Amino acid sequence: MRGRSHVPFGAPPHQRLRRMPRRPRRIAMLSVHTSPLHQPGTGDAGGMNVYIVELARRLAAIDIEVEIFTRATTARLPPSVELAPGVLVRHVDAGPYEGLAKEDLPAQLCAFTHGVMQAWAGHRPGHYDLVHSHYWLSGHVGWLAAERWGVPLVHAMHTMAKVKNAALAAGDTPEPAARVIGEQQIVRAADRLIANTAEEAEELVRHYGAARELVAVVHPGVNLDRFRPADGRAAARARLGLPADALIPLFAGRIQPLKAPDILLHAIAHLLEEDPSLRERMVVPVVGGPSGSGLAKPEGLHKLAARLGICDVIRFRPPCAQDELADWYRAASVLVMPSYSESFGLVAIEAQACGTPVVAASVGGLPVAVRDGVSGTLIDGHDPADYARALRPFVREPGRADRMGAAAARHAQSFGWDTAAAATAEVYTEAMRERRRLRSGHG
Structure with a gap:
């Protein structure tokens, strides 16, 4: 990608000149309501699934291991599946495998969090350097996990209730107040927020009171090897x-x-x-x-x-x-x-x-x-x-x-996943640097 995929949103320039700490070695990525293994275009699977799969693959390619936690929707899949070298999908039992609507998932967040904690308990301390949650349901699990593990939480909204409710199609159902409240809590809890565009970053600030310096814009990419003119x-x-x-x-x-x-x-x-x-x-x-x-x-x-x-x-x-x-x-x-x-x-x-x-x-x-x-x-x-x-x-x-x-x-051609992954890794690094700074008492 030739264009710039990561745009700082209010970060003081002098901060960006400091010596950067190391990138994370391994991150826990959370996608509660939809699995990266699901077929996009079915059920709740869509652009976010593609986003998570492509981002995880490219992060692994730059030596950041990714473990994706998602809710198990069938007994046929094993507890963990290697999606690609360096990318592991972990299936967490939380509620019935089938027949559970996305609107019913908030009641299963406790069970999902328990499954994430069980996986973490099997590792040595410090196994995960950072949590990256996708969508508000995952954000609540990520909030607890990041606090328990003492690591930064990076969150991507993907969609926001207040924005959706302001532009509903005729006959469509408004997002519930519980989601609005949940999103506001995540914005306050996250160490960094990733927005797809500058407009989305502004919406986070305007509608949810996000701190400008904690919001980074990273444009999603496209798999240019798969999506190309080919033979016409x-x-x-x-x-x-x-x-x-x-x-x-x-x-x-x-x-x-x-x-x-x-x-x-x-x-x-x-x-x-x-x-x-x-x-x-x-x-x-x-x-x-x-x-x-x-x-x-x-x-x-x-x-x-x-x-x-x-x-x-x-x-x-x-x-x-x-x-x-x-x-x-x-x-x-x-x-x-x-x-x-x-x-x-x-x-x-x-x-x-x-x-x-x-x-x-x-x-x-x-x-x-x-x-x-x-x-x-x-x-x-x-x-x-x-x-x-x-x-x-x-x-x-x-x-x-x-x-x-x-x-x-x-x-x-100006939208490639390699640059999007590099920009996301930079956001991770900044979040880790800030966490270390606060721990050392310089905040």
């Missing part, structure tokens, strides 16, 4: 059985109101009403599975397509492995992301890395992920007519997808 759009379409010359707007992600796939379907209905001939030369894949509040109405999107009279152009596909997902990106004329909230929008970067432009809502981290007017188009609001308007140029100009796609691939 035509070859990918042939592999997926898609027409070679069709207009293909793609939705990829979890099917839930937050991600707003319904906006795309309404936009497609607009386009077909204006130009019925498009039915013969347009395919709209929707790749993903129900998640979150979308689980309450798993067939809702299918029924909407039927009501809009567009079933003939929509192709619903289940979540797929990352290599196949890369082919869906390559095959598409454009990726459409009408989300109401995105902490960063890894899907947008992955698609661009494959040479596909993006039409996205101008929310959260998407203005960082997408270069408006160059690698894609950003839209204020969620009016389907605006998304239809942004898709029309792809109808009129057959070369637009290739032209903007080439710019998108160049733009995505």
Whole structure:
């Protein structure tokens, strides 16, 4: 990655000139509600899963061992699984394996914490140098573990209740007050907070009272070996059985109101009403599975397509492995992301890395992920007519997808996991340095 992935957020310059202590040797990474082994796009698995897997792999590559603790959801998996050299996934028994909704997990945090402590008790003192928790549920376990072990806590929110509640989709369920309170407690407890973008850092300060000097911005990366243009759009379409010359707007992600796939379907209905001939030369894949509040109405999107009279152009596909997902990106004329909230929008970067432009809502981290007017188009609001308007140029100009796609691939090169991991390691080092300074009585 050529761009700078870690941006200090208020750290005094003289602090950054001091001699840096050693990096951590081994960290405990916590992901209570979703396992890095789960298929992204199913249930609660999504961008955070990809984030944790890729970050852990790259940290191990720079000699920081990672042990990821996650809740066991099946008896078939062993207590620990090696995800990659230097990366171990530990399955913790906490509640029933199946049928436990994310909303019920706070009641299992005590059991999960007990499992983490049991694993730690089997090691010599000082086994973990630091705790890195992901999402607020993990933050509460990390808070206790870090205090018990006498090590720093680094926390990444990924999403925040106050931000989500301020931009709810119609009919979506607000995040509960318990989560808001829990997030505020974690912000006060953490030694460092990692935000995906400067905007997210500002939200932590504004909504949760985070200390500016404790917030660092680290842009997530993309696996540029997997997500790349490869052999091009035509070859990918042939592999997926898609027409070679069709207009293909793609939705990829979890099917839930937050991600707003319904906006795309309404936009497609607009386009077909204006130009019925498009039915013969347009395919709209929707790749993903129900998640979150979308689980309450798993067939809702299918029924909407039927009501809009567009079933003939929509192709619903289940979540797929990352290599196949890369082919869906390559095959598409454009990726459409009408989300109401995105902490960063890894899907947008992955698609661009494959040479596909993006039409996205101008929310959260998407203005960082997408270069408006160059690698894609950003839209204020969620009016389907605006998304239809942004898709029309792809109808009129057959070369637009290739032209903007080439710019998108160049733009995505500035987001690599190696630099993201190095920047995260720097945050770890700073947290350890501050902990040592306070212990020595210089605070």
